[in-house]
Amino acid sequence: MALDKPYLDIPGTTIFDAEQARRGYHLNQFCMSLMKAENRERFKADERAYLDEWAMSEEQKQAVLARDLNRCIQLGGNIYFLAKIGATDGRSFQYMAATMTGMTQEEYLQMMLAGGRSIEGNRFVGEDGDAQAHRQPQGRKR
Template sequence: MPLDKPYQGVPGTTIFDADQSRKGYWLNQFCMSLMKAPNRERFKADERAYLDEWPMTEEQKQAVLARDLNRCIELGGNIYFLAKIGATDGKSFQQMAGSMTGMSEEEYRNMMIGGGRPSTWTPPAKEKK
């Protein structure tokens, strides 16, 4: 029986839960492999060949190649694992997050210093028994 997921209705948000974890297992394992310098070198030398060593879906591989981190998240990627791709590319976490929001690094930083984005979402009311 699937768990109730009242958080699924948050606009523009993918929650990394157990289902997402299972979906993105190999994508996240690939990302973790980039913690080792020899693997980063192999990936940078031939990204497609390195990705093909992992049993990821073609969609996941294409999202990595395009550096479409929002799509990677939809496909099960965890942002803390995906940060390894950014680090491999010489990008800071702040630069990555900015690119994911369509903002410059400075715009993103200023938004976060200012308290982040306002949320208009409210959780659904629980049914009374």
């Protein structure tokens, strides 16, 4: 029996639920391994060889190699674990978030200082402005 997941209709959003946690277990464990200096050095010396030590899917490994964080999240990665990759690369969390939005770090900073992304187009799939702004789908609480 499939679980009801009313949050699946949020545009551009992957919710880290139990299914995603199972899917990304090895990817997230790899990320956590980067907390140890010796593992960071091994990873930086030969990324592919280090990734091949983990029972990750080829798709997950390719996403890590490409530093495609959005794809990593789709494949079960948790952003708090994925931040270890950014730290290993000497990148800030702000830089990582900017790359995930397709913005420069400065553009991302300015957007956040201005109050964040507009809610327009980011409510629910199929929702259009004020006509449905107060709709509460069955089973969803706001």
